[in-house]
Amino acid sequence: MSSQSERTPLLSDRPPNPDAGPSNQDANALKNPPSASARRATGLREIVLFIWALVATAGVVVLAVVLQHHSSTSHPAQPIAPTDPVAGGPYSPTPPSVGKKKKRNLIFMVSDGMGPTSLSLTRTFRQFVSGLPMDDTLTLDRHFWGSSRTRSTNSWVTDSAAGATAFSCGRKSYNGAISMLPGHKPCGTVLEAAKRRGFRTGLVVTTDLTDATPACFASHVDFRMQMDEIALHEVGEGPLGRVVDLMLGGGRCHFLPNTTAGSCRADDIDVVRLATEKHGFAYKGDRQGFDELRRGKNVSLPLLGLFAAADIPFEIDRRHMADVYPSLSEMAEAALTALDAATRDSDEGFFLMIEGSRIDHAGHFNDPAAQVREVLEYDKTFKLVLDFLDKSDTEGVLVATSDHETGGLATAWQAPNELPVYNWYPAVLARANASAEHCTRLLLQHVSAYPAESERALMDWINQELVIRRLGIPDALEMELSALATNPTAALTVFSKMISQRARVGWSTHGHSAVDVNVYSSGGPGTEKIRGNVENTDIGKFLAEYLGVDVDEITRELQDKLVAQGVPSSEKEKERASVEEQELSRLGAQVGGEWKESFGM
Numbered sequence: 001m002s003s004q005s006e007r008t009p010l011l012s013d014r015p016p017n018p019d020a021g022p023s024n025q026d027a028n029a030l031k032n033p034p035s036a037s038a039r040r041a042t043g044l045r046e047i048v049l050f051i052w053a054l055v056a057t058a059g060v061v062v063l064a065v066v067l068q069h070h071s072s073t074s075h076p077a078q079p080i081a082p083t084d085p086v087a088g089g090p091y092s093p094t095p096p097s098v099g100k101k102k103k104r105n106l107i108f109m110v111s112d113g114m115g116p117t118s119l120s121l122t123r124t125f126r127q128f129v130s131g132l133p134m135d136d137t138l139t140l141d142r143h144f145w146g147s148s149r150t151r152s153t154n155s156w157v158t159d160s161a162a163g164a165t166a167f168s169c170g171r172k173s174y175n176g177a178i179s180m181l182p183g184h185k186p187c188g189t190v191l192e193a194a195k196r197r198g199f200r201t202g203l204v205v206t207t208d209l210t211d212a213t214p215a216c217f218a219s220h221v222d223f224r225m226q227m228d229e230i231a232l233h234e235v236g237e238g239p240l241g242r243v244v245d246l247m248l249g250g251g252r253c254h255f256l257p258n259t260t261a262g263s264c265r266a267d268d269i270d271v272v273r274l275a276t277e278k279h280g281f282a283y284k285g286d287r288q289g290f291d292e293l294r295r296g297k298n299v300s301l302p303l304l305g306l307f308a309a310a311d312i313p314f315e316i317d318r319r320h321m322a323d324v325y326p327s328l329s330e331m332a333e334a335a336l337t338a339l340d341a342a343t344r345d346s347d348e349g350f351f352l353m354i355e356g357s358r359i360d361h362a363g364h365f366n367d368p369a370a371q372v373r374e375v376l377e378y379d380k381t382f383k384l385v386l387d388f389l390d391k392s393d394t395e396g397v398l399v400a401t402s403d404h405e406t407g408g409l410a411t412a413w414q415a416p417n418e419l420p421v422y423n424w425y426p427a428v429l430a431r432a433n434a435s436a437e438h439c440t441r442l443l444l445q446h447v448s449a450y451p452a453e454s455e456r457a458l459m460d461w462i463n464q465e466l467v468i469r470r471l472g473i474p475d476a477l478e479m480e481l482s483a484l485a486t487n488p489t490a491a492l493t494v495f496s497k498m499i500s501q502r503a504r505v506g507w508s509t510h511g512h513s514a515v516d517v518n519v520y521s522s523g524g525p526g527t528e529k530i531r532g533n534v535e536n537t538d539i540g541k542f543l544a545e546y547l548g549v550d551v552d553e554i555t556r557e558l559q560d561k562l563v564a565q566g567v568p569s570s571e572k573e574k575e576r577a578s579v580e581e582q583e584l585s586r587l588g589a590q591v592g593g594e595w596k597e598s599f600g601m
């Protein structure tokens with residue numbers, strides 16, 4: 001085990017103290033910063049990977065998924081005992097919470113990467129652009145419920161996988177875990193338990209459906225990068241068979257065999273075909289297919305809708321491509337209408353998870369102009385769900401929260417060698433009509449179309465077409481334009497910085513932060529239990545309790561199945577490590593050196 005330190009970079013080399021309780025290993029991990037050698041050893045896997053693949057034929061750069069890879073390599077081997085104060089939290093579900101309840105619907109919304117500052121930023125932005133009074137608020141503000149603490153078992157700073165496992169299973173786990181507990185033990189999810197009890201179930205997202213948040217509700221894998229496996233579980237090839245009735249979002253490439261253009265699978269499994277032929281899904285793969293759903297009135301379940309190869313574009317860009325991609329609110333509306341119709345005559349209602357997935361990406365890219373539009377679209381979707389609940393005859397509850405904050409966002413930034421200005425400038429965000437991501441894509445397309453262009457000509461083109469026309473910045477510095485022209489693959493950070501600094505918006509990281517995130521709710525039966533400052537697992541426990549379903553029963557079934565498969569845990573560990581290495585080399589090959597440089601990785 002010479003690679004122990006590589007595998008567990010966050011763990012100190014001090015022996016565990018047996019008196020310190022079951023999460024002692026975690027505690028050590030949290031006390032000690034990784035050593036310099038451990039940091040070097042983790043290299044590629046630390047913090048975040050921004051993956052760009054240059055598709056030569058189209059000359060298009062596809063921005064792929066953001067990964068917090070180190071997380072999946074550093075989880076402790078010990079499961080958290082149920083008595084662990086952190087894992088258990090102060091929340092005490094009414095035992096036994098399972099039993100016959102009145103017909104209920106539950107909508108759970110996740111704003112990935114949205115911290116409290118995102119709300120201040122967006123509220124002010126909206127007041128500014130719409131000329132609204134000083135006390136005007138977002139719909140979310142009027143449904144503020146409390147806040148949630150987000151640490152995982154092995155880090156103070158969670159990733160989306162451990163964050164979503166806290167919601168889906170009501171249990172803390174390690175960064176990277178897809179509804180798995182420390183020690184490779186799967187945990188039953190609220191969606192699986194709901195399906196078992198006769199509820200209809202749905203997932204709506206704006207990123208890949210195989211991404212960590214949706215994955216945690218309907219699949220079980222050791223770490224989030226196993227997206228090929230996650231896609232299989234989601235359509236019904238997992239340990240429990242099919243558990244999801246409706247899935248709408250992006251990530252089509254994970255469902256197509258590697259023999260097909262537009263696939264990003266490592267194998268030749270046609271997951272769409274498995275979904276339709278073996279598991280009975282109706283499949284819609286584009287905007288026309290989405291329109292055929294007639295806003296949810298022409299849906300037969302189960303339904304799989306994959307409307308983008310990877311992410312659905314940021315709202316700031318998508319609104320100019322509305323004939324290609326549906327928005328979060330459009331997909332949510334279709335899902336609510338379809339699930340409502342499908343449960344009209346049944347004893348049980350539905351469970352629907354809706355994620356504003358790309359608030360997080362705007363945070364990773366430090367792009368405030370993109371983020372405010374993502375948050376506004378999320379707020380609009382939140383209102384749409386409230387309106388649905390108001391009109392519905394079936395009792396229902398909406399709970400919304402974030403898995404973590406992203407970016408360490410601040411609504412203030414002090415320029416070097418200047419005094420603080422006691423202000424920030426939403427006008428700068430208002431003038432931009434494209435994301436830094438989209439501008440980078442346009443720049444890379446341009447560079448590959450005109451490889452012989454002089455640096456001066458390129459700088460002029462960048463200034464006219466991207467900086468002035470899309471970002472609305474009239475006063476670019478020579479230094480900025482030259483940085484963009486000489487190193488286009490690093491343009492994303494330069495564009496984001498140009499906006500942020502002029503708006504006096506600050507960021508402290510391209511990763512996540514540990515700040516508590518807000519909880520919002522429609523209110524309703526039992527929601528008092530998640531008032532105030534709660535643990536993220538309390539939210540997960542509430543979801544299961546509200547529906548009156550038993551996730552522990554599913555956990556036992558999953559763990560029995562694992563034992564029945566007879567895979568010893570050391571074998572599993574080896575297998576996991578090997579998949580991880582393969583994934584890393586596959587992805588590493590696609591990561592531009594400049595990207596790693598610019599993020600100090």
Ligand SMILES: *[C@@H]1O[C@H](CO)[C@@H](O)[C@H](O)[C@H]1NC(C)=O
Pocket residue numbers: 258259266267268269
């Ligand atoms: C496609 O998948 C098959 C089997 O799953 C594998 O043998 C083959 O190498 C893959 N091809 C590519 C181009 O990745």
Ligand SMILES: *[C@@H]1O[C@H](CO)[C@@H](O)[C@H](O)[C@H]1NC(C)=O
Pocket residue numbers: 282291292293294298
């Ligand atoms: C309704 O859905 C069916 C099946 O997907 C499709 O063939 C039909 O065109 C849709 N109807 C409308 C009016 O879009």
Ligand SMILES: *[C@@H]1O[C@H](CO)[C@@H](O)[C@H](O)[C@H]1NC(C)=O
Pocket residue numbers: 320433434469470
């Ligand atoms: C952004 O705004 C500029 C003018 O302000 C316009 O020329 C450009 O077409 C807009 N971009 C999009 C995508 O609408």
Ligand SMILES: [Zn+2]
Pocket residue numbers: 066113160360361364406512
């Ligand atoms: Zn993230």
